[in-house]
Amino acid sequence: MADESRLPGVQGFIDLLLASSAPSPVLDEVGTVAAVGDGIAVVAGLGRALADELLVFASGVRGVVLDLEPDRLGVVLLGPSEQVRAGEDVWRTRKVISVPVGPGLMGRVVDATGQPLDGKGKVTAVAERPVEARAPDILSRAAVSRPLATGLKAIDAAVPVGLGQRELIIGDRQTGKTSIAVDTILNQARSEVLSIYCAIGQRGDAVARVIETLRASGQMAKTIVVVAGDESAPGLAYIAPYAAMTMAEYFADQAQDVLVVFDDLTHHARSYRELSLLLRRPPGREAFPGDIFYVHARLLERAGQFTPEAGGGSITALPVVETQAENLSAYIPTNLISITDGQIYLSPRLVRKNQFPAVDLGVSVSRVGGKAQHRAFREVAGNLRVTLSQFEELEDFARFGTRLDDATRARLVRGAAVRAALRQPERDPIPAVEQLMVLLAAMDGMFDGLSEAEVVAAMESVRASVGDTLTRIATRIADNLPLDEDDRASLLKVARAALSVPEHGRDADT
Numbered sequence: 001m002a003d004e005s006r007l008p009g010v011q012g013f014i015d016l017l018l019a020s021s022a023p024s025p026v027l028d029e030v031g032t033v034a035a036v037g038d039g040i041a042v043v044a045g046l047g048r049a050l051a052d053e054l055l056v057f058a059s060g061v062r063g064v065v066l067d068l069e070p071d072r073l074g075v076v077l078l079g080p081s082e083q084v085r086a087g088e089d090v091w092r093t094r095k096v097i098s099v100p101v102g103p104g105l106m107g108r109v110v111d112a113t114g115q116p117l118d119g120k121g122k123v124t125a126v127a128e129r130p131v132e133a134r135a136p137d138i139l140s141r142a143a144v145s146r147p148l149a150t151g152l153k154a155i156d157a158a159v160p161v162g163l164g165q166r167e168l169i170i171g172d173r174q175t176g177k178t179s180i181a182v183d184t185i186l187n188q189a190r191s192e193v194l195s196i197y198c199a200i201g202q203r204g205d206a207v208a209r210v211i212e213t214l215r216a217s218g219q220m221a222k223t224i225v226v227v228a229g230d231e232s233a234p235g236l237a238y239i240a241p242y243a244a245m246t247m248a249e250y251f252a253d254q255a256q257d258v259l260v261v262f263d264d265l266t267h268h269a270r271s272y273r274e275l276s277l278l279l280r281r282p283p284g285r286e287a288f289p290g291d292i293f294y295v296h297a298r299l300l301e302r303a304g305q306f307t308p309e310a311g312g313g314s315i316t317a318l319p320v321v322e323t324q325a326e327n328l329s330a331y332i333p334t335n336l337i338s339i340t341d342g343q344i345y346l347s348p349r350l351v352r353k354n355q356f357p358a359v360d361l362g363v364s365v366s367r368v369g370g371k372a373q374h375r376a377f378r379e380v381a382g383n384l385r386v387t388l389s390q391f392e393e394l395e396d397f398a399r400f401g402t403r404l405d406d407a408t409r410a411r412l413v414r415g416a417a418v419r420a421a422l423r424q425p426e427r428d429p430i431p432a433v434e435q436l437m438v439l440l441a442a443m444d445g446m447f448d449g450l451s452e453a454e455v456v457a458a459m460e461s462v463r464a465s466v467g468d469t470l471t472r473i474a475t476r477i478a479d480n481l482p483l484d485e486d487d488r489a490s491l492l493k494v495a496r497a498a499l500s501v502p503e504h505g506r507d508a509d510t
């Protein structure tokens with residue numbers, strides 16, 4: 001039993017810990033803080049502590065064992081390091097770091113340890129689960145076969161994402177990465193998919209804006225927001241994505257589909273680098289520690305579509321990573337590109353043209369989503385990529401003032417119209433049938449020669465015309481059936497009527 005005299009003034013804090021259902025310290029195993037750094041502590045005298053074990057400091061701060069060495073432990077602090085003093089006592093808890101899981105978290109904003117940040121009282125959990133878990137093995141995995149609709153034309157048509165996929169959202173700062181992730185969550189109002197938005201290292205106002213958007217749309221009720229902001233301890237930023245993944249796994253085990261956004265893993269990698277350097281681990285490329293690949297791989301490996309025997313649910317991961325000056329071959333971006341099943345690349349060149357969402361279809365791929373794509377989209381998508389890539393080549397060429405023949409000029413006009421049709425404002429994800437209608441109309445030439453503003457108006461009319469007449473087609477899309485010639489003809493007919501374009505097309509009209 002612990003010698004009470006060794007615990008001066010600590011009883012109050014122990015009572016507090018017991019009251020807050022946090023893991024209680026094991027009082028017969030006590031060590032001392034040998035050194036404290038920004039976010040880390042070196043602890044001596046706890047020779048039997050385990051990796052990932054939660055420790056409790058006399059100051060009340062908690063920490064996680066990251067490094068095990070014969071005479072010392074490298075500990076990541078989960079609270080303010082200013083409160084921890086060299087020489088203070090540290091206790092083991094014999095528990096690994098865990099977070100609450102369960103439906104009670106839906107609609108809540110929590111920190112990386114699952115504690116509420118929204119002032120709405122205690123989180124009701126069905127259980128506590130360790131934040132680190134083994135990725136499901138191969139036999140528990142099924143093929144990605146069902147689409148996850150983002151509601152964004154440029155993505156659903158050309159870079160489709162499937163449930164259980166890991167698709168990277170990558171781009172320079174301010175290219176609309178967060179916006180794509182948030183729109184995808186908003187679009188889940190049309191599905192049964194639950195969402196988790198994990199904000200890592202972001203400014204408070206940016207996170208507040210996302211939460212506000214989710215609340216205003218009503219989608220917050222089906223979303224958990226996990227926040228480790230830029231002012232929180234680097235240890236919290238480090239464990240936040242694992243915590244979010246653990247929360248997702250609970251739902252996937254109940255055969256539900258979950259979408260998890262990690263915004264962003266650049267900040268996560270930086271926090272981990274900071275901790276590793278302070279713990280004096282040997283730095284590697286770009287000063288990141290050697291295991292940074294493993295840090296992200298073991299997180300994203302936990303996503304997937306699982307077999308009915310393994311719960312039958314799915315976890316779709318949308319990790320976000322920021323590039324510097326469009327450098328896709330920097331260390332963290334290349335790592336993540338190789339871990340994920342494709343990437344949505346947002347280009348600053350398109351942002352400068354005010355082309356939002358700024359998805360660069362030349363560099364974006366979805367390696368498994370095509371199989372899960374709505375069959376109705378497939379044909380449109382093939383043409384779309386070809387039309388756009390031909391157009392972009394010609395566009396550069398035409399800038400030299402070369403004289404163009406009629407066919408080339410027509411292709412330029414069509415390309416410009418199709419690109420304009422891919423534009424979409426923020427917070428306005430649209431259903432599949434409306435996307436299809438707009439894209440078919442653009443590819444058919446109904447938007448040729450229109451100004452940008454006119455294309456916006458035309459898209460509105462086309463979307464508005466999707467009424468009762470098209471429910472049959474909407475049902476076919478929902479059932480993942482391909483569209484036949486008749487369906488396509490009736491979509492185009494409705495679009496033409498909406499735009500008052502005669503049957504034989506706009507060109508013949510002029």
Ligand SMILES: Nc1ncnc2c1ncn2[C@@H]1O[C@H](COP(=O)(O)OP(=O)(O)OP(=O)(O)O)[C@@H](O)[C@H]1O
Nearest residue numbers: 172173174175176177178179180356357424425426
């Ligand atoms: N579809 C869109 N239409 C118009 N503007 C958009 C669209 N998407 C994003 N934007 C604008 O682009 C800017 C950047 O968006 P966002 O914050 O999503 O980018 P980000 O890449 O996440 O930025 P950061 O690097 O700061 O995280 C914002 O001002 C946003 O309003």
Ligand SMILES: [Mg+2]
Nearest residue numbers: 177178179263
């Ligand atoms: Mg962002």
